[in-house]
Amino acid sequence: MSDRQQQRLAAESVTLAYEQRVIARDLSVEIPDHSFTVIVGPNACGKSTLLRALSRMLKPTQGRVLLDGQSIHSLPAKKVARTLGLLPQSSLAPDGITVADLVARGRYPHQGLLRQWSPEDERIVRESMESTGVAELADRFVDELSGGQRQRVWIAMALAQQTPLLLLDEPTTYLDIQHQIDVLDLCAELHETQGRTLVAVLHDLNHAARYATHLIAVRGGEVVAEGPPSEVVTAELVERVFGVRCQVIDDPETGTPLVVPAGRQARPRRNAAAQEPAQQPALRK
């Protein structure tokens, strides 16, 4: 093991494959503790595969994933589930389950056959619902909630698991923009106030740049760049990773990098405002 300080979660030269199809070879990443790490990359670049490997759902054919210095596949399943949570891309809410009952299922790794529901379980479930803003929905059926509310409930369930590390696989997919921002704000809040390490796969590069404290850009199963978004997100990198020419400007709202892709040809806006000389935004590089 290297001399430098070991992060809690890391992949050590892993080769990831589905049956014979190799997705990534000799890939190493470390997830900085207490970061909000976002993995970005084009479709089929291996970002979700990497997240599956980090959450031990995919066993690397070579190399290993380390959790607190130990190979994650050698640890007992429930023990891992007390340290590392995962919000999968799609989960099924059982028919006729209430919000409170679903969130309570997040306590499973802390429970046993004869210790099914402690006062602590009850408190944590209540707190998880409060911090995700679904406490008022506690007795509602999950089937009758909107997509955004449902995603909050699933996040509440993952929170109830009380893991210092939480992985989220495309938590904003299928949500409209209001709920996308809502979910990401919630993640940022959990990261800041509860000090948890968050790792998310996101499709939207601008969301990633805005919310991440640490960005990992993946292409073709390789890590192309990693670091704080302000250093990583440059026009060259976006072109290299996504194959899209673009400008990177300051996000007027947050000051984080904002990617403005160039179309195949410039299409001038047709309304009157476009006639005025456009205010030139500050270019990054």
Added chain:
Amino acid sequence: MTTKTLRTGTGLSLRFEPRAALCGLGLILLTLALGTVLVGTGDFPMTPGEVVDTLLGRGTAVQEFAVMELRLPRVLVAILVGGALALGGAVFQSVSRNPLGSPDVIGFGQGATVGALVVIVLFQGSAVATALGAVAGGVVTGAAIYLLAWKRGVHGYRLVLVGIGAAAMLTSVIHYLITKANLVDATRATVWMTGSLDGRDWTQFWPLLAVCCVLVPLVLGHGRALRMLEMGDDAAYALGVKVERTRIVLMASAVLLVAVATSAAGPIVFVSLSAPQLARRLTRAPGPNLAVSAVMGSALLLGADWIAGNAFGDRHLPVGVITGILGGCYLLWLLVSERKAGRL
């Protein structure tokens, strides 16, 4: 929250749905009552009071004989068979996430029947050999369907489709075997195939009890993990469930339960299909409702047996005919309502 918790001072706690617990208790009482009535029914009728007295060892010699030798084992076999079929059904419906993913729809009953018929028709085997043949047939069918439906994990639809295909193929094997048989064997095979509790005695009861004593606690012990599995493999995995192992343990136990129950009483259809769904509608609780389903199966089979014996005058029908009629209607209703809900 509707859930209640029982806690001891030593940190142990049990969580349960009051409604489900009440339903379970009610069904246990119903099963006991039906059992008592059934033990008292027959050519030598007895009042429930007399039945209880006899069970406590205070009956006359004739009563003693009728209860202990003839009727009690039959009722106990019915309770275990009904419970085992329903529990197997609840597991499979939960694993396949589909109410049609039930052992009697996806070919295990037929598999057990083929096993039994092979013994009867091709080897003219004894009753014990027939029972073993049925167990073997059920287990082999279960393994074959699992392997055919397996593709990086078992998925509901594939399991149901493969199973329905297997059931159709096995049914033709059954018909083929009967055409091959001579008249005596064919009659024996047909009687076996109807599913009946007639003439069941302690020799069927003890092996059945032994199997249930091992498998029922095993299945119930995995019930919590099964609840987590209903949220999808990924979610269950994230919660620390050993997904594939849990599923294999549960499916193997369920196949064995169904096979052993079938070997004891013949293929009694539709208990596996309907008991878990009835339990679910009664308790209104999400999840597999394993324990309530099992008791529901016992009560259902006893009720069907009483109807078979008493509702048609002097004619005593095999119980399989009644469960077939009741279950057939239920299956139709299920197909229609699933279709309306867009799940089929």
